[in-house]
Amino acid sequence: MKISIIKIGGNVIDFPEKLDEFLALFAKFPGHKILIHGGGVLASRFGESMGVMPEMVDGRRITDKDTLDIVTMVYAGLINKNIVAKLQALKVNAIGMTGADGNLIRSIKRPVKGIDYGFVGDIQEINTELVDTLLSAGLQPVVNAITHDKKGQLLNTNADSIASALATSLAKDHHVNLYFCFNKAGVLIDEKNENSIIPLINEDIYAELRKENVIHSGMIPKLDNAFEALKKGVHHVWIGKAENLLLAAKGKKSGTIIERQRYDLY
């Protein structure tokens, strides 16, 4: 079957109006779809109100026991269940899930190498059979960033990595497209100009853009991950603004499409 995996982040989740707008678009998005979300600033805000301050090492958040409890409450509870209820009202048969539910995503606690990230999970295995069962029953999974180690421990996991891992695992048997909703309109030639979107990037174009230093710093790991997903069989990866998602679904110009080899998309 054809499956779309759509990831949203803090720039959608943190703004109730934007989230509602996005969910209305998501409801209209055709075919089987899986929504992946993290938590944005809500987890930090709740943590602070409970006296749990975010602990950072080298600019990275450490997930201690209290922080894990908070992200579990905020991601898997507050955000996930409100998204599910809103999608149900929009006639999407959403089912909210962590990686622990039905053993959807098994991860391992990141080994300590210099920095101890605490209860952070690196993905090991996706239960694609479960996804098949749910999609075939007309359910649309809404997956948050909490996974488990199958030994009873919940783990905090990067939502981008969950989206990529789900996409590549499902790509073995299905036609999978991956959509990253981003705070910019796509991959831009000029970061300050939202009209300078590069509509299509393939391996040749990517090599060229890197050579000319048009793509640099933070975009490099994002695009490397996208090409990694394509190599593992994902059909295409889209990066763009949440509000342009439907245009993307209809194959209309919006955001950046990343593909291994160019083909006539537009």
Add this chain to the structure above:
Amino acid sequence: MKISIIKIGGNVIDFPEKLDEFLALFAKFPGHKILIHGGGVLASRFGESMGVMPEMVDGRRITDKDTLDIVTMVYAGLINKNIVAKLQALKVNAIGMTGADGNLIRSIKRPVKGIDYGFVGDIQEINTELVDTLLSAGLQPVVNAITHDKKGQLLNTNADSIASALATSLAKDHHVNLYFCFNKAGVLIDEKNENSIIPLINEDIYAELRKENVIHSGMIPKLDNAFEALKKGVHHVWIGKAENLLLAAKGKKSGTIIERQRYDLY
């Protein structure tokens, strides 16, 4: 199919060791099973740490917007996902759910009649088709006390009512038994004597016990609810201590069995 619906409350959830012991028993419980849980004192504790004090009217908790957010985080997030992760480690293919997930339980906000209970939901409809799909796929639902109105609103719902509603709805097509884990060993002749368990109550015995005032006050609504479930087709209702659940499953003497008409159980 044969389905067991097992409800646990604060006297299990609030004590990590007791919860672990219970989950080990639940894992060994034979056949298809659905676990129902509320939240115990954890929600109040988290609320207070965030400055949200429980608001009570006539001894009943009012669910305002902040309280709803907290119970959603604690029931659907913290408690539900930790139970699921622990059951997964015990090789139970648990899937955690609110009533919003897959539209499992639709409720309506309780109408204001004198007291405004706030975001409290009274159950309207159970999605038994979804339960069939999940159980047939080898999944064991773990259901918490959050439901939704199918219009985008989450609602706080009594976990005992969820257990009864699931049991009676599923009883139309299945052989359903309902187990209430309680803070006493069963229905007792002498409240202070845990050895005075009444092993079996049917309609005749119940009438007699009420006439003699052996069963009074708080036990009456519990037993009325149990007989209501039996009238709607539930096979039997068990009331007893969580640690005796496996004995109950094996048909051994433990707790109180409630049935419409006596039959030779032991």
